[in-house]
Amino acid sequence: xxxxxxxxxxxxxxxxxxxxxxxxxxxxxxxxxxxxxxxxxxxxxxxxxxxxxxxxxxxxxxxxxxxxxxxxxxxxxxxxxxxxxxxxxxxxxxxxxxxxxxxxxxxxxxxxxxxxxxxxxxxxxxxxxxxxxxxxxxxxxxxxxxxxxxxxxxxxxxxxxxxxxxxxxxxxxxxxxxxxxxxxxxxxxxxxxxxxxxxxxxxxxxxxxxxxxxxxxxxxxxxxxxxxxxxxxxxxxxxxxxxxxxxxxxxxxxxxxxxxxxxxxxxxxxxxxxxxxxxxxxxxxxxxxxxxxxxxxxxxxxxxxxxxxxxxxxxxxxxxxxx
Amino acid sequence: xxxxxxxxxxxxxxxxxxxxxxxxxxxxxxxxxxxxxxxxxxxxxxxxxxxxxxxxxxxxxxxxxxxxxxxxxxxxxxxxxxxxxxxxxxxxxxxxxxxxxxxxxxxxxxxxxxxxxxxxxxxxxxxxxxxxxxxxxxxxxxxxxxxxxxxxxxxxxxxxxxxxxxxxxxxxxxxxxxxxxxxxxxxxxxxxxxxxxxxxxxxxxxxxxxxxxxxxxxxxxxxxxxxxxxxxxxxxxxxxxxxxxxxxxxxxxxxxxxxxxxxxxxxxxxxxxxxxxxxxxxxxxxxxxxxxxxxxxxxxxxxxxxxxxxxxxxxxxxxxxxx
Numbered sequence: 001x002x003x004x005x006x007x008x009x010x011x012x013x014x015x016x017x018x019x020x021x022x023x024x025x026x027x028x029x030x031x032x033x034x035x036x037x038x039x040x041x042x043x044x045x046x047x048x049x050x051x052x053x054x055x056x057x058x059x060x061x062x063x064x065x066x067x068x069x070x071x072x073x074x075x076x077x078x079x080x081x082x083x084x085x086x087x088x089x090x091x092x093x094x095x096x097x098x099x100x101x102x103x104x105x106x107x108x109x110x111x112x113x114x115x116x117x118x119x120x121x122x123x124x125x126x127x128x129x130x131x132x133x134x135x136x137x138x139x140x141x142x143x144x145x146x147x148x149x150x151x152x153x154x155x156x157x158x159x160x161x162x163x164x165x166x167x168x169x170x171x172x173x174x175x176x177x178x179x180x181x182x183x184x185x186x187x188x189x190x191x192x193x194x195x196x197x198x199x200x201x202x203x204x205x206x207x208x209x210x211x212x213x214x215x216x217x218x219x220x221x222x223x224x225x226x227x228x229x230x231x232x233x234x235x236x237x238x239x240x241x242x243x244x245x246x247x248x249x250x251x252x253x254x255x256x257x258x259x260x261x262x263x264x265x266x267x268x269x270x271x272x273x274x275x276x277x278x279x280x281x282x283x284x285x286x287x288x289x290x291x292x293x294x295x296x297x298x299x300x301x302x303x304x305x306x307x308x309x310x311x312x313x314x315x316x317x318x319x320x321x322x323x
Numbered sequence: 324x325x326x327x328x329x330x331x332x333x334x335x336x337x338x339x340x341x342x343x344x345x346x347x348x349x350x351x352x353x354x355x356x357x358x359x360x361x362x363x364x365x366x367x368x369x370x371x372x373x374x375x376x377x378x379x380x381x382x383x384x385x386x387x388x389x390x391x392x393x394x395x396x397x398x399x400x401x402x403x404x405x406x407x408x409x410x411x412x413x414x415x416x417x418x419x420x421x422x423x424x425x426x427x428x429x430x431x432x433x434x435x436x437x438x439x440x441x442x443x444x445x446x447x448x449x450x451x452x453x454x455x456x457x458x459x460x461x462x463x464x465x466x467x468x469x470x471x472x473x474x475x476x477x478x479x480x481x482x483x484x485x486x487x488x489x490x491x492x493x494x495x496x497x498x499x500x501x502x503x504x505x506x507x508x509x510x511x512x513x514x515x516x517x518x519x520x521x522x523x524x525x526x527x528x529x530x531x532x533x534x535x536x537x538x539x540x541x542x543x544x545x546x547x548x549x550x551x552x553x554x555x556x557x558x559x560x561x562x563x564x565x566x567x568x569x570x571x572x573x574x575x576x577x578x579x580x581x582x583x584x585x586x587x588x589x590x591x592x593x594x595x596x597x598x599x600x601x602x603x604x605x606x607x608x609x610x611x612x613x614x615x616x617x618x619x620x621x622x623x624x625x626x627x628x629x630x631x632x633x634x635x636x637x638x639x640x641x642x643x644x645x646x
Contacts, residue, residue: 030478033474087440090432091436093433110416113413113414114473114474117443118474120440120443120466121470122467124463124466125467128460128464133456133459137451137452140444140448144444144445144448147437147443147444150437151353154433
């Protein structure tokens with residue numbers, strides 16, 4: 001199995017229904033946003049987050065049925081994720097994401113801010129109408145964490161003294177919180193005992209961290225073409241990730257290059273080479289590996305099923321992206 | 324009594340506590356946002372929305388006490404309002420608001436989008452932690468309405484066929500929904516019977532509409548200095564309000580000027596004169612007057628108190644702004 005979407009077989013139809021719902025939700029009522037909606041929820045998206053929600057919903061239910069409230073939760077998860085991407089691209093002034101021009105570069109700041117606000121608003125409304133205060137709290141914490149993550153990323157730019165713990169913390173805010181809290185919400189909506197919902201939280205949390213670490217490694221090991229954006233963009237903008245932080249321990253000269261913000265010719269090129277030739281990549285892989293294994297342990301309590309198997313495969317696929 | 328803030332006497336200390344809370348909430352934890360927080364929650368703000376929430380909370384309670392959850396509701400109301408202003412200013416590319424440069428013009432789009440997202444996120448979190456699903460639904464509807472209002476305003480630019488009903492609808496989304504639903508939430512949090520909470524909703528709704536209509540009149544009748552922005556800015560940007568819509572009925576030539584988006588010399592100046600010399604201003608005053616009277620009727624069920632008197636005075640003050 002090579003592509004991530006083939007891992008989603010047990011929920012393939014559910015995901016295409018979800019994409020249609022999201023497109024019509026944003027686009028049909030508001031022509032001004034319809035191009036943005038097609039752009040955001042069209043064929044390009046991988047829908048990993050809603051896929052995890054739907055797979056978990058099937059995996060924990062006795063008859064492998066997905067309830068309407070699970071579908072809504074999957075939509076909310078994708079809307080929150082998309083809203084935060086659209087606003088992040090405004091904040092970071094990113095021109096492309098996964099090889100596609102961003103909403104703000106295609107349609108302008110105006111539409112990007114509106115589309116993000118609309119998606120956040122719609123997700124709050126759906127959320128309130130799930131009629132479950134525990135889930136409202138879990139997901140509103142996610143929205144806080146995403147804002148916090150974006151702000152921390154701004155504060156810590158070119159901060160070469162960042163610890164791996166602080167990096168993981170930032171990655172939790174940016175990526176893992178949404179997957180963890182959505183996963184836990186599946187359990188809450190299915191009426192699982194608290195301890196089992198907590199296991200789903202830890203599955204999502206570790207999977208999310210592994211996912212982010214792998215993304216951060218690929219920023220150093222992939223080509224511009226595969227990434228759909230220039231390699232090393234994170235480093236260049238001062239967003240320091242696991243490979244660099246480990247590399248700094250071996251190659252202290254990196255600190256100088258980072259602290260002068262790559263202001264001299266060749267600084268950035270030299271920094272990329274220093275990271276690539278260090279053990280930073282290998283140690284980051286090790287870190288991602290640890291989190292994938294923790295994620296897999298959390299699945300042990302689930303009954304055997306196709307959906308459970310997909311959740312295992314997704315976890316392992318994350319590491320395979322590196323080879 | 325001349326200034327609006329002197330109307331808030333029964334909750335003056337509560338409002339200054341609220342301003343301190345909001346400033347430290349946004350600013351202290353995030354130096355990157357502290358200048359924006361000072362700017363947003365510093366001395367300049369009128370805090371009409373949280374004042375109404377706090378006054379209603381006192382007016383409906385037997386012992387005139389404000390509960391902690393009412394204070395939180397007042398903070399949430401001000402945060403939602405401020406977040407939407409900050410993002411509106413990005414969307415509308417507004418340079419000044421009430422004579423003060425906007426967050427996006429002072430600190431850039433980046434900080435403006437972040438600050439707005441942070442405030443929306445914080446308000447969702449506070450909201451969830453009020454532990455009242457009815458209030459969560461009321462306020463998440465407001466967040467939807469604000470997004471809808473901003474999108475509609477974009478769609479209806481230079482739409483000279485706009486009806487007064489459509490204008491009131493847009494004003495509900497933009498302004499009245501927040502005041503109405505916050506007012507109703509006061510009743511819900513105080514455990515009032517549904518019919519009494521509904522009365523608070525109608526008070527807020529009519530007050531909000533009157534407030535917006537008066538603002539829209541002042542855009543034609545005030546000077547740049549008093550407005551703190553160029554007079555006629557709404558008309559210039561194609562946001563058609565009550566005075567213009569009524570004026571069109573008397574002076575059909577306005578339609579041509581609007582539909583060519585004031586593209587010829589003197590178009591805009593001529594349009595301003597046509598509106599100012601029409602009965603549009605007077606008929607808009609009449610409309611505001613009707614809504615103030617409806618708002619006052621909704622207060623009849625409340626016991627006599629200083630706070631109730633302030634709520635009456637605020638309603639009347641809104642009309643006095645015109646003279």
